[in-house]
Amino acid sequence: MVKKTIHEINGRIRDGSVNVVTAEEMVDIVGELGAEGAAKEVDVVTTGTFGAMCSSGVWLNFGHSEPPIRINKLWLNDVEAYSGVAAVDAYIGATQASRSKGLEYGGAHVIEDLIRGRSIDVHGTSSGTDCYPRKVIDTTINIYDLNQAIMLNPRNSYQKYNAATNSTNHTLNTYMGTLLPNHGNVTYSGAGVLSPMHNDPNYETIGTGTRIFLGGTQGYIVGEGTQHSPESGFGTLMLKGDLKEMSSEYIRAASFEGYGTSLYVGMGIPIPVLNEDIAKATAITDDDIVTNLLDYGIPSSNRPSIRSVTYGELRSGSIDVNGKEVTTSSLSSFKKSRQIANELKDWIKAGEFFVSMPVERLPRDTACNSMKLSSVNPLVGDIMTSDVSIIQAEASFNDAAKTIMDKQFSHLPVVDKNNSLVGIVTAWDISKAVAKAEYDLVKDIMTKDVVTTSPDEAIDIAAFKLDSNSVSALPVIDAKKQVVGIITSDDISKLLARRQ
Amino acid sequence: MKIKISIESSIVTKPILAEAIVETGALLNISQAHFDNTHGEVVADIPSEQFGHIRDSLVKKGAEVVVLDTPISRDEEECVECGACVSVCPVGVFSLADDWSLEVDPDKCIQCGTCLTMCPHNALVLGQ
Structure with missing residues (x-):
């Protein structure tokens, strides 16, 4: 039984005799030497990941102005930052959108601009107090003007993430990227074999206080991330690091069409190989990590799983979805993940980075619950009109016009011989046909x-x-x-009027 | 070579493509087509030497013809080589190499622009 201590490993880092490999390289080493042999041979296994981590942001301290202000509301390049903490502290979150540029520029871009040393326009307002009389502040700063710029990411480094596809007949723009209609593509995220938390699934060396690679510099694990859900394999981490030391090589702003901004965060965790169980865990491969393929066409937080799928399959370039071979896209960069694992390895070999044990272990039995809703959400079935007139696709244009007139209803669902919905005809379609003098069948104008x-x-x-x-x-x-009813914007307006 | 043929809704019901093919004898191969209530758009491969003939024939019939010679280009500074573009491209311009670098084959590009909206890092540009 191999047993090593952190002190022994750090001693080897100090004298330059440490043996460090990446989690990718460890797979073959364990395959060759077995867990015991690998644990004797290897001291540290490095991991890495580089992907969109929306739950990220930075604490900033601006220093006091003269005369002083206690900022109540604050905008950085027109992106709102939370400043309800004392006078001149603020938190800029990655997904907050700019007031003027909308979804294209957000908190993530402010963070990248700070790292790149670019100037940021600051606009703050206050109600004014006896001790902080100033009511408005307008200034321009860059990262060097700040007392602190501390990245604090509430939820990073998801152990794994669900893959996404779209069963509907129209394109969806999501935080998982463009999802083409009729399962036209599959997107996924995560570094698989290099995934930090999967290489230490019992969280033996990953916990509060663990020193890590974050954004190109040394950072720390604060503790469990929000929504940490280890029992279902979805552990998360809260991370902190000094933004002033970070590099735009590893922290990048992103914007997803129709969704908004996010921050690509590069992070890696070194796993000290203290015993053969840890060595065995770090030999995990893409084929061992299973996730679910979810249908983002279902607009619910409880999306059904179409199938389970391994990272090995996802990373092969295509997977089978209901009998069809569908191309996959990664949203995280494996090349960058590998670069991070290698850079961390180089730091340790060069004696610039020492491994640490957590001062507190992460919870291993918490679950992520849904939001408690104190009022019942009405469903379509509760307010729809069930008494809906329908028309056959083969019916004449005149029949459609007559039905709309008789029923005083401007939308007419069109069905085929089996009463399945095939289209819709509106009063507008009728007008258009009249205007063009094209009197056809319903199926031609619907x-x-x-x-x-x-x-x-x-x-x-x-x-x-x-x-x-x-x-x-x-x-x-x-x-x-089969058509069972119809719901109109009027129905919804009436419901809202009743609520207020 | 690749060309894009734009057809206004007023002539969309006329068989102008078929007429142009019969007239010129050009082997026009449609690689993508899109029609909606405002216009139609067809991307096609044609033999380069027949370009002049087929263009003249189509333009005479009211279509607009553009040569697709400015394919997608990638800003290597912005690109993080995630591969998000790989699965949305209808013609397989993008792929990941053995070392997980992103490879781009601009010759295949039909300038549809789908990858532009997919790219989270605004690293892809058309028409430059």
């Missing part, structure tokens, strides 16, 4: 690409669909595509 909802969908989702598709009614269909 809109075929119909946005629909179901009785058990939340009203908020139906409202989002109405808004994002610029339509004023959604046919409500069941699993067999």
Whole structure:
């Protein structure tokens, strides 16, 4: 039984005899020498990951102005930072969007601009007090003007993450990137074999106080991250590091179309090989790490899993989704992850970085619960109109016009012979046909690409669909595509009026 | 070579592509087509030596023809080589090499622009 201490390993780092390998290299070493042999041979295994970590941000301290101000509201390059902590402290979060530039520029970009030494416009307001009389501050600063710029990321380094695809018939823009219709592609994130937490799944060396690589400099693990959910394999970490020492090589702003900004964070954890169990754990491969492929076409926090999939399969370039070979895209960079694991290895070999034991271990039994909702969310089925008129696709244009007139309803779902929804005809379609003097069958004038909802969908989702598709009614269909009702923007307005 | 043929909605119902092919005998191979209620767009491969003929024929019939000779380019400073672009490209311009570097084959590019919106780092540019 091999047993080493942190002191012994740090002694070897000091005298230059330490043996460090990356988690990728460790796979073959354990394969060749076995866990015991590898534990004797290797002192430290380095890991690394570089991907979008939305839950990131930086604490800034500006120093006091003359005359002094206690800032209540603060904007950095027009991106709001939270300043409800004392007078001149603020937290800039990665996903906060700019007031003027919208989704293209956000907190993440302010953070990258700070690292790059660029000037940042500061605008702060206050109500003024006897001790802090100033009410407005406008100045321009860069990172060197700040007393502190401390990166503090509430939730980084997800142990693994769900892969994403889209079953709907339209493109979705998500934080998992562009998801093409009809399972047109699959996206995923995570460094697999190099994933920090997967290489120490029992959190024996990863915990509060562990020294790590963060953004190109030394950082620390504060403790468990928010939503830390180790029982389901989704552990997370809260990290801190000095932004002033970080490099834009490893901290990059990103913006996802239709979603907003995020921060690509580069981090790596060295795992001291204290015994053969740890050696064995660091031999984990892409094929050993299993995650779920979720359907982001379902607008719920409880998305169904289409299949389970290994990182090995995801990283092969394509996977099977319902019998179809679908191309995969990584959102995190494996090349950068590898670069981080190698740089950390070089630091340790050069005697510039010493490994540490956690002063407190991470919880291993917490779960991530859903938000408690104190009021019941109404569903589409609760407020939809069930008494809906429908029309056959083969019916004449005149029949459609007559039905709309008779029923005083401007939207008419169109069905085929099996009563399945195939389109929708509106009073507007009728007007257009009249204007063009094209009197055809309903199927010729209907809109075929119909946005629909179901009785058990939340009203908020139906409202989002109405808004994002610029339509004023959604046919409500069941699993067999039979029309069971219709919901209009009027129905939702009435519901809101009743609520207030 | 690749060309983009834009067709206005007023002539979209006319078989101008078929007419141009019959007229010129050019082996026009459609690689992508998109139509909506405002216009139609077809990306096609044609033999370079027949470009003049097919262009004249299509333009005479009311279409607009543009040569697709400014494919996607990558800003290597901004790109982090994640590979997000790989799965959205309809013609396989992007791939990851054995060392996980991003490889770009601009010759395949049909300038559809899908990868521009996918790229989280705004590292891809068209038309420069």
